[in-house]
Amino acid sequence: AQSVTQLGSHVSVSEGALVLLRCNYSSSVPPYLFWYVQYPNQGLQLLLKYTSAATLVKGINGFEAEFKKSETSFHLTKPSAHMSDAAEYFCAVSKASGGSYIPTFGRGTSLIVHP
Amino acid sequence: NAGVTQTPKFQVLKTGQSMTLQCAQDMNHNSMYWYRQDPGMGLRLIYYSASEGTTDKGEVPNGYNVSRLNKREFSLRLESAAPSQTSVYFCATEGARYEQYFGPGTRLTVT
Numbered sequence: 001a002q003s004v005t006q007l008g009s010h011v012s013v014s015e016g017a018l019v020l021l022r023c024n025y026s027s028s029v030p031p032y033l034f035w036y037v038q039y040p041n042q043g044l045q046l047l048l049k050y051t052s053a054a055t056l057v058k059g060i061n062g063f064e065a066e067f068k069k070s071e072t073s074f075h076l077t078k079p080s081a082h083m084s085d086a087a088e089y090f091c092a093v094s095k096a097s098g099g100s101y102i103p104t105f106g107r108g109t110s111l112i113v114h115p
Numbered sequence: 116n117a118g119v120t121q122t123p124k125f126q127v128l129k130t131g132q133s134m135t136l137q138c139a140q141d142m143n144h145n146s147m148y149w150y151r152q153d154p155g156m157g158l159r160l161i162y163y164s165a166s167e168g169t170t171d172k173g174e175v176p177n178g179y180n181v182s183r184l185n186k187r188e189f190s191l192r193l194e195s196a197a198p199s200q201t202s203v204y205f206c207a208t209e210g211a212r213y214e215q216y217f218g219p220g221t222r223l224t225v226t
Contacts, residue, residue, distance in 0.1 A: 043119075049213075102163070
């Protein structure tokens, strides 16, 4: 079964600092890869997605992620953190299984931004 | 367009009671999903429906049933609620590139 590992349940940065949230997946075939963001008391929103086009994917709010097949990684970055980026971030993979694409989510990383 | 809607937003049940969580979408998507979210566990798939008339078990189906009433609606039923089912429940649909669109969630407490 495929799995998604997000390193660090909490990441703390200062406002203006680089944001790096790590995601590794286990799959022999490159799946579809996603990052979602969840603000308090809301559902998840799509941040960006990799679907086998460019390996560097740009998303909303200045976030981007790079697909590295050799490292089976899809880390999320943002050059300069803003207070409004404080939220829970989830990495997810979607892979074909019996004719359907079944998503698997990581356990999430809570991003804390200090002034 | 409302996207994905869920009712109710909050619910408190006593152990053994039953209830149905409702989900509706106006995005014309074929696939719909039910997840539960617990602290430190991420989202876990309960059931999904790849198309109208089909449903399949996910990772944690025990204690739940689902109905895909039509293309728009996908309901989740708890026949006999247990405290272990205290959670936040999310319904989602799947877009053309396998991305998920989520509803606002139902916060369920079982006492």
